[in-house]
Amino acid sequence: MASDIGARLDTSSGLAIAAVEVFKLKLPYRAAVSFKTVRQSVGEYVILRLGLDNGLEGISESVCRPEQSGEDATLLAHQLETYFKPRLLGADPLGHLALLAELEAIRDCHSAKSLIDIALWDLRGKVFGQPVWRLLGGTNPEPIPLTWIAHGNTREAQVAEAKRAAEERGFKGLKMKTWRRSPEDVVMVGATRAAVGAERMIYIDCNGSYTESEARTILPAVQEHNVSFIEEPCKFLDPFRGVALAAALPIAVLGDQCCPTLTDVNTLLRMNAVGAVSVKLRRTGISQSLKIIALCEAAGIPVVIGTDSESRIGAFPRMHLRAAIPHLAPWPTETHFFLKLTGDAFAGDFDFADGCISLSDTPGLGAAIDRRKLEQYAF
DSSP states (O other), X not given: XXXXXXXXXXXTTSOOEEEEEEEEEEEEEEEEEEOSSOEEEEEEEEEEEEEETTSOEEEEEXXXXXXXXXXXXXXXXXXXXXXXXXXXXXXXXXXXXXXXXXXXXXXXXXXXXXXXXXXXXXXXXXXXXXXXXXXXXXXXXXXXXXXXXXXXSSHHHXXXXXXXXXXXXXXXXXXXXXXXXXXXXXXXXXXXXXXHOSSSEEEEEOTTOSOHHHXXXXXXXXXXXXXXXXXXXXXXXXXXXXXXXXXXXSSEEEESTTOOSHHHXXXXXXXXXXXXXXXXXXXXXXHHHHHHHHHHHHHTOOEEEOOOOOOHHHHHHHHHHHHHOGGGTTSOBOOOGGGGBSOOSEESOOEEETTEEEOOSOSBTSOEEOHHHHHHHBO
């Protein structure tokens, strides 16, 4: 393998990846967070670092929640170290697309490939001395509005959490979890609207909990509360049932779990099975997300940048993508989880105020690794 790496060092750009480091972290939450399938007080994360001999580095981060992705941090780290590190060492970091194509020799491993893609974008920005938002075509980005996701188990807890996020932290969007499969969900949404006023964007996430008959009879009532999207109301083995439900609901269906790849999104758009798409960088990185966004723009379909429970390190690539692409502008970005963590391994400047994140001209994505914190949270 050493000879193979040596043969690749003569790259067209004169640069070569000299170091590939993978770190596993456990980041504690301020309070236990309830998802549909799991309740957690700590989250597992993987950080990838790609380094050049000149000291420049590209970094990226992914949450690891096997109940949602099938991967824990140990498995994801194993994939990166075993399957991809040998292919990355000595590779030209500016031969981005060719390198990603080469990595497709390994099937699946979408989180690992997305980490590599994001780290390469970060590295590219540092090589050229430009922020990624500018490399993506952005100009003078405005502060990026964020959405808060309320994870409370009761109606009262969710409404109170949403109200605090809007009033105390200025979040522009609110996503409410509607898991009860009853009119109680509609009551909760109405109480949230009453608590935060008419200006805040509100949408709901059913996480596929509803049966089709429940969705048809209960969910239309949220329309009176000015709800923008209904995310993943049901899980369908037959996609044509999803088409029928999307046509029956008065609010656009936001596809999330059903939209893991560019191919899936293309199929659902052609079928009119979704009226909006959630892009998650853990699944599609930046490069594949750009293709999904362009496809949705051509179809006239809104795109929301969804959360992957990212820390401040993971927040930056989502902000750069949102800042650069005009089609994303109407909708706040779901990045919020950094406020639910007690700490992370982030180093750098993080400008969060009044429910928005502002970006600078810092080359790359703007995040660096705090080695002291890295050691604190590593396992």
